[in-house]
Amino acid sequence: MAYWLFKSEPATFGIDHLAACDKMIDSWDGVRNYQARNFMRDQMKTGDRGFFYHSNCAEPGIVGMVKIVKEASPDLTALDQGDCHYDPKATMENPRWVMVDVQLVKKFKRTITLKELRDHPGLTSMTILQKGNRLSITPVTQTEWDIISALV
DNA sequence: GCCAACGTTGGC
DNA sequence: GCCAACGTTGGC
Numbered sequence: 001m002a003y004w005l006f007k008s009e010p011a012t013f014g015i016d017h018l019a020a021c022d023k024m025i026d027s028w029d030g031v032r033n034y035q036a037r038n039f040m041r042d043q044m045k046t047g048d049r050g051f052f053y054h055s056n057c058a059e060p061g062i063v064g065m066v067k068i069v070k071e072a073s074p075d076l077t078a079l080d081q082g083d084c085h086y087d088p089k090a091t092m093e094n095p096r097w098v099m100v101d102v103q104l105v106k107k108f109k110r111t112i113t114l115k116e117l118r119d120h121p122g123l124t125s126m127t128i129l130q131k132g133n134r135l136s137i138t139p140v141t142q143t144e145w146d147i148i149s150a151l152v
Numbered sequence: 153g154c155c156a157a158c159g160t161t162g163g164c
Numbered sequence: 165g166c167c168a169a170c171g172t173t174g175g176c
Contacts, residue, residue: 007162033171035171055163060163131168132169133170134161136161
């Protein structure tokens, strides 16, 4: 089983949005970055776990845990001209982008803040903490997962 | 294939 | 709102 970190802006789609979904399941669509797409397409398996991270907000940090309940499938929002993630280069034959379905496992009682993550000596090599990192989906190691889980 | 210009991300 | 860092685009 692998571990991941899913970044999202709470103003657009936060953990409470996921909690409000039917069975607390939603498609992680709208990803328009090849590296992030490839993680979903090539590596994510049903049963994998992920942290839910809030970015671009007053208190950035990890706010909960999700699991993958459906592996990669075409992200059809790319074909929808009315969707804000519409991609004119996507076609039925080659949808170009994929999504996975995630289910909320747990909303944490508090936010594990970005500062807290940065200050932890065991997390210095975490991808999300590297300078200039902007990927919305990043792998998390077992060690990082365990450390962060213990902070909750 | 190079690379300048541009758009986006995201912490602060 | 600022701005550093990065990805994408498109002319050549």
